[in-house]
Amino acid sequence: MEQTIRFTLNNKSRELKLDHERRLLWVLRTDIGLTGTKFGCGRGLCGACTVLVDEQPVRSCVYPISRARDKKVVTIEGLANNGQLHPLQKAFIEHDALQCGFCTPGMILNAYGLLRKNSQPTRQEIVQSMDRNLCRCGSYARIIKAVQTAGREMKGAK
Amino acid sequence: MLEDEYPDLDFIDIPTPSAMDRGEFLKLFGGGIFVLFTIGSPFTLKGQIGGGSRLPTDFNAFLRIGEDGKVTGFTGKIEMGQGVVTSLAQMLADELDVPLESVELIMGDTDLCPWDMGTWGSMTTRFFGPPFRNAAAEAKAVLLELAAEDLKLPISRLNVDAGVVFDKRNRKKQVTYAQLAKGKKIEKHIEQQPPVKNFSEFKLVNKPVLRRDAPEKVTGRAKFAGDIRLPGMLYARILRPPAHGAKLTSVDTSAVKDIKEAQVVRDGDLVAVLHKYPDVADKAIAKVKAKYDTPAMDVDDKTIFKHLLSAAKEEEIVASGGNLSEGRKASDSVFEEEYLNSYVAHATIETHTATAQIEEGRITVWASTQSPFGLKDEIAEELGMPSKDVRVITPYVGGGFGGKARNQQGVEAARLTKLTGKPVQVAWTRAEEFFYDSFRPAAVVKITSGITKSGKIALWDYGVYFAGDRGSEHFYDIPHHRTMAHGSGWQGGSGAHPFGTGPWRAPANNTNTFARESQMDIMASEAGMDPLEFRLKNLKNKKMRGVLEAAAKKFNWTPSKAPSGRGYGLACGTDSGTYVAHMAEVKVDKKSGKVLVKRVVCAQDMGLVINPEGAKLQVEGCITMGLGYALTEEVHFKGGEIYDRNFDTYEIPRFSWTPEIETVLIEAEDSPPQGGGEPAIVCMGGLIANAIFDATGARLYQLPMTPERIKDALQRD
Numbered sequence: 001m002e003q004t005i006r007f008t009l010n011n012k013s014r015e016l017k018l019d020h021e022r023r024l025l026w027v028l029r030t031d032i033g034l035t036g037t038k039f040g041c042g043r044g045l046c047g048a049c050t051v052l053v054d055e056q057p058v059r060s061c062v063y064p065i066s067r068a069r070d071k072k073v074v075t076i077e078g079l080a081n082n083g084q085l086h087p088l089q090k091a092f093i094e095h096d097a098l099q100c101g102f103c104t105p106g107m108i109l110n111a112y113g114l115l116r117k118n119s120q121p122t123r124q125e126i127v128q129s130m131d132r133n134l135c136r137c138g139s140y141a142r143i144i145k146a147v148q149t150a151g152r153e154m155k156g157a158k
Numbered sequence: 159m160l161e162d163e164y165p166d167l168d169f170i171d172i173p174t175p176s177a178m179d180r181g182e183f184l185k186l187f188g189g190g191i192f193v194l195f196t197i198g199s200p201f202t203l204k205g206q207i208g209g210g211s212r213l214p215t216d217f218n219a220f221l222r223i224g225e226d227g228k229v230t231g232f233t234g235k236i237e238m239g240q241g242v243v244t245s246l247a248q249m250l251a252d253e254l255d256v257p258l259e260s261v262e263l264i265m266g267d268t269d270l271c272p273w274d275m276g277t278w279g280s281m282t283t284r285f286f287g288p289p290f291r292n293a294a295a296e297a298k299a300v301l302l303e304l305a306a307e308d309l310k311l312p313i314s315r316l317n318v319d320a321g322v323v324f325d326k327r328n329r330k331k332q333v334t335y336a337q338l339a340k341g342k343k344i345e346k347h348i349e350q351q352p353p354v355k356n357f358s359e360f361k362l363v364n365k366p367v368l369r370r371d372a373p374e375k376v377t378g379r380a381k382f383a384g385d386i387r388l389p390g391m392l393y394a395r396i397l398r399p400p401a402h403g404a405k406l407t408s409v410d411t412s413a414v415k416d417i418k419e420a421q422v423v424r425d426g427d428l429v430a431v432l433h434k435y436p437d438v439a440d441k442a443i444a445k446v447k448a449k450y451d452t453p454a455m456d457v458d459d460k461t462i463f464k465h466l467l468s469a470a471k472e473e474e475i476v477a478s479g480g481n482l483s484e485g486r487k488a489s490d491s492v493f494e495e496e497y498l499n500s501y502v503a504h505a506t507i508e509t510h511t512a513t514a515q516i517e518e519g520r521i522t523v524w525a526s527t528q529s530p531f532g533l534k535d536e537i538a539e540e541l542g543m544p545s546k547d548v549r550v551i552t553p554y555v556g557g558g559f560g561g562k563a564r565n566q567q568g569v570e571a572a573r574l575t576k577l578t579g580k581p582v583q584v585a586w587t588r589a590e591e592f593f594y595d596s597f598r599p600a601a602v603v604k605i606t607s608g609i610t611k612s613g614k615i616a617l618w619d620y621g622v623y624f625a626g627d628r629g630s631e632h633f634y635d636i637p638h639h640r641t642m643a644h645g646s647g648w649q650g651g652s653g654a655h656p657f658g659t660g661p662w663r664a665p666a667n668n669t670n671t672f673a674r675e676s677q678m679d680i681m682a683s684e685a686g687m688d689p690l691e692f693r694l695k696n697l698k699n700k701k702m703r704g705v706l707e708a709a710a711k712k713f714n715w716t717p718s719k720a721p722s723g724r725g726y727g728l729a730c731g732t733d734s735g736t737y738v739a740h741m742a743e744v745k746v747d748k749k750s751g752k753v754l755v756k757r758v759v760c761a762q763d764m765g766l767v768i769n770p771e772g773a774k775l776q777v778e779g780c781i782t783m784g785l786g787y788a789l790t791e792e793v794h795f796k797g798g799e800i801y802d803r804n805f806d807t808y809e810i811p812r813f814s815w816t817p818e819i820e821t822v823l824i825e826a827e828d829s830p831p832q833g834g835g836e837p838a839i840v841c842m843g844g845l846i847a848n849a850i851f852d853a854t855g856a857r858l859y860q861l862p863m864t865p866e867r868i869k870d871a872l873q874r875d
């Protein structure tokens with residue numbers, strides 16, 4: 001059923017008229033044209049489509065747009081602040097924590113969710129909260145290091 | 159580091175020209191200095207001839223120095239994560255003496271780049287690197303000539319740093335590359351080999367450099383084939399058969415009309431639904447009712463090995479020496495073993511994707527492909543178009559590993575854009591990706607080997623079925639040996655495999671190294687020797703000894719006969735000219751059969767390393783990915799029906815599997831650079847199998863080594 005749905009996307013308010021059952025991933029990628037959020041599996045199994053809704057990582061491929069109503073959605077395009085890269089983005093660059101880069105937006109936003117709750121996670125805590133994000137290129141070891149580095153920088157900035 | 163320093167590879171802004179000749183190409187890029195590579199040059203890409211009969215014709219620019227002093231390199235290679243976007247730029251910048259930031263690469267565009275066979279086989283650095291460096295050296299020679307004229311000095315008085323040519327005696331007397339290229343239109347052909355730098359002159363090569371594509375990839379700006387947006391573009395969902403070999407007998411698309419704006423396209427066997435939203439196209443295709451005739455096939459993932467052994471018709475001797483019956487006589491113990499491995503999927507996180515557009519009869523396709531030029535030809539042939547009317551552009555590719563050497567989705571998108579006249583995107587679902595993947599073939603290896611009482615290998619009779627012969631030839635010191643390859647290799651012959659197979663990261667070598675290195679450990683254990691000591695005793699090859707010793711040092715390997723209970727394993731191999739040795743420590747939970755790989759050390763000798771950081775990244779990727787085929791990955795099927803459709807049943811490695819990884823790169827600056835994207839994966843099967851044996855005394859003969867198979871082996875042994 002078509003409905004008008006309002007939400008904030010990367011700090012700008014949006015109003016769309018659309019079928020409220022459609023998944024957030026496709027609304028972002030096609031209706032809005034923000035292609036940084038990736039499709040990998042469509043069933044919540046890989047994490048490539050991860051975005052933040054009210055600061056929580058969610059899998060946008062299984063997230064109906066109706067649930068985003070009046071909420072704050074942040075995609076990878078909205079993570080940098082006034083052209084300043086987020087500490088996670090910087091740490092991924094510094095650690096070469098990616099190869100093909102297809103899983104990267106989802107990795108960064110999922111890690112964001114973790115660091116928000118726990119800025120000094122242990123290796124074990126990182127592994128646990130990232131374990132459902134898949135990287136076929138095998139960048140895990142470096143992503144773990146990047147998340148630790150970013151956590152330190154975020155804590156230092158506070 | 160400023161992200162803005164990096165050129166955005168904006169694939170849409172380049173106009174779509176009609177088939178260009180050299181003149182038009184030069185016009186497109188304005189002034190500057192071009193170094194061209196043409197047919198008949200002594201630098202025809204080595205190693206690429208023979209694979210295809212076609213060679214570059216007409217224009218084949220390698221690089222351009224723009225009027226702003228910026229350097230643009232053109233290459234038919236593509237970036238899929240392996241990092242050549244960085245290492246090729248490093249080579250260019252170093253040879254030209256310009257800062258890395260001023261080098262930009264245009265990759266995998268069939269209109270702009272020199273013809274290329276495809277990006278695979280770890281060949282970019284080995285075979286494409288040298289002519290690329292030659293082109294850069296040539297460009298530098300031209301610039302020096304111009305500078306000599308400009309500064310009225312002999313070339314011998316000149317030096318270059320960061321794109322500035324200056325008088326050796328008076329640094330103030332200088333001119334920049336930009337100034338030299340300004341207003342010029344110089345076309346240079348490489349005819350004679352210009353001198354390139356040697357090791358001691360390198361400023362960037364052999365130094366660790368971070369990935370140049372990272373800033374785009376961490377911000378979501380990097381474009382992949384599915385990120386191309388064109389006005390009026392439609393997303394396609396294509397009707398798929400339930401099994402390979404199934405024939406469409408009837409189709410009813412009438413219910414699609416319930417979906418607003420969905421468009422049905424039918425052309426022979428191609429039935430597709432197009433919509434401006436891909437998720438709505440998904441719903442629409444589900445409304446199509448179709449019937450198929452599916453041939454009954456009994457073969458499944460358990461019976462496939464028997465089937466393969468009986469299907470292997472051809473055979474070929476890969477290597478041989480001595481006399482097998484003498485080898486048998488000389489042996490005090492003989493071992494006859496059989497090794498199996500299953501079909502494995504590429505499972506890149508980006509599925510096969512293509513976006514196609516037709517304009518004035520000319521088709522442009524943005525595709526996730528490892529072979530843009532191959533795709534161009536396929537499209538031309540399938541659509542009956544002249545090949546000059548097809549252009550393939552390759553944005554960043556989200557992982558390849560051999561799987562994107564197949565281009566079906568590109569042809570599908572091209573067909574649909576031609577049929578509808580509208581831009582069309584075809585992005586496979588995960589289920590389509592599993593269904594149409596060209597799997598690494600299931601394979602069998604049979605080995606009969608023998609040793610003397612003193613632990614010398616006297617006999618080696620090796621036969622590989624259907625994996626292919628890459629990596630099958632042993633490198634040990636064995637007087638009587640023979641290596642045979644049976645069946646048609648990874649390409650798959652008729653009737654061998656019920657579905658498509660193809661190259662998978664280091665094709666054949668994973669299977670062959672698993673079998674060979676397992677057999678080595680079986681013999682070592684029987685001889686009562688430490689597996690490292692046993693290998694060294696039977697090995698003369700210097701490079702292989704070198705990597706084994708380097709790995710042992712890093713790992714802190716202490717000799718013991720296996721099983722020692724420690725869970726230590728080792729394996730070594732060679733691929734793409736590179737030598738690798740791995741050592742690992744594992745923990746096996748005997749109750750559940752689960753394996754935890756705690757630590758992996760890899761020593762790699764790859765000749766001159768262009769980018770040590772990039773090389774390590776590849777090694778880590780190989781080790782992590784290799785855990786999958788070693789432990790869980792196997793395609794389940796019956797006949798042409800593929801049971802695995804997503805990552806729930808097909809398990810790839812995760813964060814929680816990640817071992818501590820240490821990489822040693824052997825300093826070998828005097829030997830030419832070798833492959834780096836594949837070698838370090840070949841040992842993973844044998845490495846883990848040997849470590850499991852050392853931990854438990856159970857020997858695994860089949861990949862993947864799932865908990866069930868491990869429990870079975872524990873009961874058996």
Ligand code: FES
Nearest residue numbers: 040041044047061
């Ligand atoms: S695409 Fe959403 S989890 Fe995989």
Ligand code: FES
Nearest residue numbers: 099101135136137
């Ligand atoms: S970097 Fe390729 S999937 Fe993670």
